[in-house]
Amino acid sequence: MTMEANELRVSESVPVDTGQRRGTRPMAPDDVAAVGRLFNRIFRRHDQASDDDLGRYLQTVFFGSPHYSPELGSVVHENGANGIDSAILSVPMAFMVNGRPTMARLLCAFMADGKAGAVGAARLARTMRAARQDMCFSDNASPVSADHWVAGGGIVLPIQSLEWQRSFLPLTAAAILAGRHFPIARSRVLVGVLRPIDRALRRLRPSMRPKTEGECRSEAARVEEFLQCASAMLERFAIRPAWSPAEFDWLVRVASMNRNLGTLQCRKVVLPDGRTIGAFLYFGKQDAAATVLNLVFEEGRERDVAAAMFAQLDAEGYAVAVGMAQPFLMNAISRQRWLSFRHRGYFCMVTRHADLKEAAERNDIYIGGLASETWSRLLTDF
Structure with missing residues (x-):
C-alpha cells in the first residue's frame, strides 16, 4: 500500500497533559520489542516478550527494504501511558501501473490489543482508506478484515484468494x-x-x-x-x-x-x-x-x-x-x-486510482509470490 508523506496523519494524535506521546506515528526501530510482544499476544495467544529471532526478523523485514522510509513503513498507535496498543506491519514494494512507477504497500499484519486497542485500530484503519492510497494490498485477510477493506473502498480478488x-x-x-x-x-x-x-x-x-x-x-x-x-x-x-x-x-x-x-x-x-x-x-x-x-x-x-x-x-x-x-x-x-x-485468505486491495482498480478487476495484474506475503516467516514459524 502506498501512503504519501503528507498523508501519514500524525495530526490525528490526541494531545494529553502528561506530555507522553499518543496517537498514530511511523513505527521506529526501537518499537520492535513492543510490536513483537503485541504480535505474540494477538497471533500466538501468549503474553511474552519477543525472542531475539523474532526481533531480528521484524527488524530485517520491516526496516530493511531498499524502498523503506518512515513514510512508507509500518505504522503504530501509541496510547500514552501503556505504550503501543495497535500496529500495522507493512513492506513497501515497487510496481508498474499502466507504465507509471507506483510504490505499493504490502500489509502483513494488523494488530490491536483487544478493547484497549480499539481506538488505535480505528485510527490506523482510517489511514488505509482507498482515498489515501496509491496501492495497498494484503493476500491473506480474514472474512472480517475483507469486509473492512471493501467498506473502505477496496476490492477483493477472488481467484488470487x-x-x-x-x-x-x-x-x-x-x-x-x-x-x-x-x-x-x-x-x-x-x-x-x-x-x-x-x-x-x-x-x-x-x-x-x-x-x-x-x-x-x-x-x-x-x-x-x-x-x-x-x-x-x-x-x-x-x-x-x-x-x-x-x-x-x-x-x-x-x-x-x-x-x-x-x-x-x-x-x-x-x-x-x-x-x-x-x-x-x-x-x-x-x-x-x-x-x-x-x-x-x-x-x-x-x-x-x-x-x-x-x-x-x-x-x-x-x-x-x-x-x-x-x-x-x-x-x-x-x-x-x-x-x-x-x-x-482474501486477497484485498485499495487504491485511489480508477485505472489501477479497473485493471485489477479485469485481472490485468500479476501479483503474488515474492510480490506478496507468501514467503514470510510470520505465517509459518513464529
Missing part, C-alpha cells in the same frame, strides 16, 4: 497439508507409512503422474535468471512488480530465511533449440511439499510451462505442490489431474 494444490502422492500429500494445523499428521512415522502406499497407487493409476506438453524441458537456473525472464515476460500486464535488482535481491534474501518452507530454488523451461519460454521460483522441502512462489512464461505458452513445472516437481519427489491461483493460469493448471483448490 485461492490456493491450488496438485498432489503427486495423494495420501502423503493429505497428511502433509493437514500438518499445517495438526503437526502430528506430518510425522515421519505416518508419512513413512503412507508414501509406499502412494507409490503402489501410482502404478495402478498412471494419471497421478503429470505429463509434459510439447517438447520443452526444465533446467536448473540461477535465481537471477528468473528476474531476467520476468522483466520481459510480465510487460504485458497493466499491473506488475517493478523488481529492480536491488529490491529483487533483498526479497530473495528475506524469502530464503524461511527454512520451514525448504530451500528457495529456480528452474527455467526451454525449447529444444535452447530458447527459454518460462521460469518458476519455488521452495522445495525434501520429501514433503513444493511451494511455488512465481511462474512466468511467454504469452500463449502457459500450458507448456505449467506442465513442465508439474512434471519437474513430481520428478524431484515432492508429495504435493501448492501455489497461489492466478486468472491467467487457471486454464493451464486446471488440466492437471489430482488438482484441487482451497480458500487461502
Whole structure:
C-alpha cells in the first residue's frame, strides 16, 4: 500500500497533559520489542516478550527494504501511558501501473490489543482508506478484515484468494497439508507409512503422474535468471512488480530465511533449440511439499510451462505442490489431474486510482509470490 508523506496523519494524535506521546506515528526501530510482544499476544495467544529471532526478523523485514522510509513503513498507535496498543506491519514494494512507477504497500499484519486497542485500530484503519492510497494490498485477510477493506473502498480478488494444490502422492500429500494445523499428521512415522502406499497407487493409476506438453524441458537456473525472464515476460500486464535488482535481491534474501518452507530454488523451461519460454521460483522441502512462489512464461505458452513445472516437481519427489491461483493460469493448471483448490485468505486491495482498480478487476495484474506475503516467516514459524 502506498501512503504519501503528507498523508501519514500524525495530526490525528490526541494531545494529553502528561506530555507522553499518543496517537498514530511511523513505527521506529526501537518499537520492535513492543510490536513483537503485541504480535505474540494477538497471533500466538501468549503474553511474552519477543525472542531475539523474532526481533531480528521484524527488524530485517520491516526496516530493511531498499524502498523503506518512515513514510512508507509500518505504522503504530501509541496510547500514552501503556505504550503501543495497535500496529500495522507493512513492506513497501515497487510496481508498474499502466507504465507509471507506483510504490505499493504490502500489509502483513494488523494488530490491536483487544478493547484497549480499539481506538488505535480505528485510527490506523482510517489511514488505509482507498482515498489515501496509491496501492495497498494484503493476500491473506480474514472474512472480517475483507469486509473492512471493501467498506473502505477496496476490492477483493477472488481467484488470487485461492490456493491450488496438485498432489503427486495423494495420501502423503493429505497428511502433509493437514500438518499445517495438526503437526502430528506430518510425522515421519505416518508419512513413512503412507508414501509406499502412494507409490503402489501410482502404478495402478498412471494419471497421478503429470505429463509434459510439447517438447520443452526444465533446467536448473540461477535465481537471477528468473528476474531476467520476468522483466520481459510480465510487460504485458497493466499491473506488475517493478523488481529492480536491488529490491529483487533483498526479497530473495528475506524469502530464503524461511527454512520451514525448504530451500528457495529456480528452474527455467526451454525449447529444444535452447530458447527459454518460462521460469518458476519455488521452495522445495525434501520429501514433503513444493511451494511455488512465481511462474512466468511467454504469452500463449502457459500450458507448456505449467506442465513442465508439474512434471519437474513430481520428478524431484515432492508429495504435493501448492501455489497461489492466478486468472491467467487457471486454464493451464486446471488440466492437471489430482488438482484441487482451497480458500487461502482474501486477497484485498485499495487504491485511489480508477485505472489501477479497473485493471485489477479485469485481472490485468500479476501479483503474488515474492510480490506478496507468501514467503514470510510470520505465517509459518513464529
